Amino acid sequence: MGRRRRSRTDGQPDLEGVLVVDKPAGMTSHDVVQVVRRAAGQHRVGHTGTLDPDATGVLVCCLGRATKLVTALQAGRKTYAATMVLGRETTTQDGAGEVVREADASGIDEHALCVALTRFQGTIEQVPPMVSAVRVDGERLHEKARRGEVVEREPRRVTVHELVLEDFVPGPQAEASFLVTCSAGTYVRTLAADVGAELGVGGSLASLRRIANGHFTVDTAVTLDEVRAAGDEGRLGSLLVPPRDAVRGLPEVEVIDPDDLLALTQGKRLPAFGVAGVGERYVVVSGDRLVGVYRDRDGRAESELVWLRPEELAAPPASGSEA
The missing domain is CATH 2.30.130.10 (PUA domain)
Structure with a gap:
């Protein structure tokens, strides 16, 4: 159970610990943090790595003084289950954006896709998407994109530790499901777009689920309904991972x-x-x-x-x- 420290202005002590949430689709990571804040009755809550609104899965939230662990915990490897569409490019590199180009991907077979995937394993360089939380000139890229701006972005070095094709459905807009384990800061939708570009037909991400963040897995994550119920019943602390256990990785x-x-x-x-x-x-x-x-x-x-x-x-x- 997370421990409590110095009382806040309302007289209640803050919870300290790590809460592993299974983020639902349709919410921003900040929305999830707000739910946790309300359930805990405290403001000091942060998370260890943004998930896009349409993405689901592990979002590690740190409460109280455990927010100081964010930097250490967000540096861990992350594993995703994802599906990409070949033959479709969008403004955001995923299904949330407008389609800007379509091509016939029926000539792509599983062998060609596997060859392309091998080229994106190991240390690679990625250009972060415009719709992202990366800061340029002190402002997040998605804020610039909202105003219709497109700015030059420096490539960033990331590591794809494992990239495994799970399923492939050929066709004019082929679908490929894969598992990827990568370093912090890797954009899986950019990976999908780059694989599509490598194959000459373009690509975009159709779905994304984070199944692990470091040693935290989706199997041990709690839903937001469970978080709300625990908050209402005053037992949110029982859902927290103590800081000592949080850094066991x-x-x-x-x-x-x-x-x-x-x-x-x-x-x-x-x-x-x-x-x-x-x-x-x-x-x-x-x-x-x-x-x-x-x-x-x-x-x-x-x-x-x-x-x-x-x-x-x-x-x-x-x-x-x-x-």
């Missing part, structure tokens, strides 16, 4: 020495622990407690997030909570 090291623990909770830099590559995130724990998230730089352990406070060192975690 990262390398970790346990620190026992009291002096080292005190130094870490005070934000002091200790010699590098060497449990991850230089600059890569890892977590420091003490027993069942999360101490913080760190990176090794210049031979020292540099804190990205100090979770455990010095005054908490002597006190055991409260029952049903996570320190």
Whole structure:
């Protein structure tokens, strides 16, 4: 269960923890955050990676002080189940936009598609779509697109770890269903458009479902109806993943020495622990407690997030909570 901290202006303490939501279609990620805020009765809620309104699946929400974990959690790999249409291009690279070009894709067979897919595995460069949350000159691209602007976008390097064709239905507008595991910042609709361009017929995304974000999977996600009900009944905390469990996907090291623990909770830099590559995130724990998230730089352990406070060192975690 998530723990509660300092009271807000209404006298109620904030919940702290991670809530894994199965986002429905037709809502923005911000809409989902608003539902969670109302259910929790607190404003401090964030998420670890935007899903387009028509997309569904895992949206990881962080509550209270756990919002400080957003940066670490959003860096994890993401897995999607998607369907693309070959022979159709749209203004948004998915079904939400206007069709700008159609071509006959009946000449594309499964072998040709598989060959094309192999060219988009590994580290690739993507030009982010105009309708996206990427910022250019301090403004999100979708805000510029809403005014009819089209601006130059720099390609961004992303990694497609796995790209597997699940099903293929040939035809003038062929449909291909696939699973993709990719790095943060990858646009699957851009991937669909680029595969279509590679095949010479264009392409766009027909459906998208995020089935995993790091070690969080859709199997363990809760619906918004469950979130609302839990909020009404005052038991939303029971749905939260404690911060210690939320970061289990990262390398970790346990620190026992009291002096080292005190130094870490005070934000002091200790010699590098060497449990991850230089600059890569890892977590420091003490027993069942999360101490913080760190990176090794210049031979020292540099804190990205100090979770455990010095005054908490002597006190055991409260029952049903996570320190």
